[in-house]
Amino acid sequence: MGFIxxxxxxxxxxxxxxAILPGKQGGGWIATLLLGVVGALxxxxxxxxxxxxxxxxxxxISTWLLAIGGSLIVLLIWGLIxxxxxxx
Numbered sequence: 094m095g096f097i098x099x100x101x102x103x104x105x106x107x108x109x110x111x112a113i114l115p116g117k118q119g120g121g122w123i124a125t126l127l128l129g130v131v132g133a134l135x136x137x138x139x140x141x142x143x144x145x146x147x148x149x150x151x152x153x154i155s156t157w158l159l160a161i162g163g164s165l166i167v168l169l170i171w172g173l174i175x176x177x178x179x180x181x
Contacts, residue, residue, distance in 0.1 A: 098151045102160055103129030106136075110164035114172075128171065129164050136163025 104122070107129025120128070136159035137148040148156040 099133065100126065100130065102148075102151060102156070103127075103131075103133045103164075105129065106133055106157070106160035106164045107168075109161050110168050113161075113165060114168055128167055129160065132162075132164025132167040133160035134163070135167060136160050139163065 104126045107125040107127075110128065110132060111125060133148065137156075139162075140146040140148070140155070140159040146155050146159065148159055150156055
């Protein structure tokens with residue numbers, strides 16, 4: 094998969110992950126792009142490690158599911174790291 098296709102996959106996967114998870118996540122489209130790209134990398138790595146599947150083709154359902162799943166994981170971790178802290 095080419096670099097531009099991978100960025101597009103990351104942007105769309107990050108947007109879908111933000112739409113799936115409840116709550117208000119901060120960040121604009123650049124944060125969504127970074128979240129999605131990191132999530133796609135994580136999803137591809139986990140998919141290869143656990144299931145023997147990799148993200149080679151843009152129009153493959155396994156590629157999209159792994160990218161979205163990875164983006165959900167990254168978004169959950171990001172929410173735990175940057176969670177709102179109470180002020181005393």
